[in-house]
Amino acid sequence: MNETSGAALPSTASDADPMIPEEASERLTAEFGSVVDATTVARILDNSFAHLDAIGIDRARLAGVAERFARERLTALARVEGRAIRTGPAVVFVCTHNAGRSQMALGFFNRLAGDRASAWSCGSAPNTVVNPLVVAAMAERGVDIADEFPKPWADELMRAADVVVDMGCGDTDPIIAGHRFEQWPLPDPAGGGIEEIRGIRDAIELRVRRLVANLGLAV
Numbered sequence: 001m002n003e004t005s006g007a008a009l010p011s012t013a014s015d016a017d018p019m020i021p022e023e024a025s026e027r028l029t030a031e032f033g034s035v036v037d038a039t040t041v042a043r044i045l046d047n048s049f050a051h052l053d054a055i056g057i058d059r060a061r062l063a064g065v066a067e068r069f070a071r072e073r074l075t076a077l078a079r080v081e082g083r084a085i086r087t088g089p090a091v092v093f094v095c096t097h098n099a100g101r102s103q104m105a106l107g108f109f110n111r112l113a114g115d116r117a118s119a120w121s122c123g124s125a126p127n128t129v130v131n132p133l134v135v136a137a138m139a140e141r142g143v144d145i146a147d148e149f150p151k152p153w154a155d156e157l158m159r160a161a162d163v164v165v166d167m168g169c170g171d172t173d174p175i176i177a178g179h180r181f182e183q184w185p186l187p188d189p190a191g192g193g194i195e196e197i198r199g200i201r202d203a204i205e206l207r208v209r210r211l212v213a214n215l216g217l218a219v
Contacts, residue, residue: 020049024067028074035078035085044077044156045070051152056128065149072120076160079118088117089215090160095167098123098150100134100189102167104201107143108208113217120157126150134189137197141205163211167204182211 025045029038049066057065078085091109093102102121109119127150138145158164163180168188184207189197212218 020045020063020066024063024070028067028070031071032074032078035081035083036074040077041070041074044073048073048154052149055126055150055152057149058128061149068149069151069154073154073156075118076120076154076156079160080156084118086115086118088113088217089162090118090120091163091165091211091215092119092157092161093121093165093167094123094153095121096124096188097127097190098152099127099129100131100197101184101186101200101204102165103130103145103148103150104134104138104204105165105167105184105208106148107138107145108141108205109212111143112208112212113215116217117215118160120161121148122151122153122157124153126152131189131197133192133194133197134201137194137201140198141201163215165211 025038025042028045029041032041045066048069049062052066052069053059053062075085076090079090093105093109095102098121102123106119106121109117113119130145130148130150135146161179163182166181166183167186184204186200186203187196189200192200209218
């Protein structure tokens with residue numbers, strides 16, 4: 001495990017890409033203009049696009065998910081700057097591919113905590129898509145994660161989190177000084193069948209329920 005003040009995204013060119021709609025930058029600037037300037041918004045948006053493009057996210061949805069990733073990072077940055085848009089604790093779930101375990105944990109956490117907390121997920125080596133069997137298994141529990149997408153660590157998310165939950169990154173997982181860190185040793189659903197994934201899903205749900213209760217968010 002690596003102790004660090006933040007987990008920076010790997011170096012990737014962040015020049016503006018012509019595929020990024022100008023409207024996306026305008027929307028984010030209007031939403032976060034009281035927290036950061038337009039230059040910072042553009043930098044984070046361009047950088048988010050570049051990293052998701054490097055992962056291999058389908059270009060048909062790349063612009064949309066890049067805007068969503070940038071919004072998550074800007075929301076986290078606002079929290080770091082002491083101008084949180086949402087009150088309550090913040091949690092980040094981290095696994096290797098951000099295509100299974102961490103996505104399930106995020107889905108359950110958002111379902112149980114609602115708008116009483118902030119939560120994100122990311123991976124040390126993100127895949128290009130969320131595992132379809134994971135999506136199907138979560139749908140069985142009434143949690144829709146079909147629109148989610150794998151994403152890499154971002155410094156803003158890690159610094160904003162009160163709790164970092166490691167779900168299988170091992171020695172590559174960033175440790176943020178002064179933040180609560182939990183390890184949930186769970187098998188990777190990649191390559192597993194639906195029955196195996198259901199077992200992992202149910203184990204994750206139990207852990208998330210305990211976390212939500214521990215954070216005083218249960219209703």
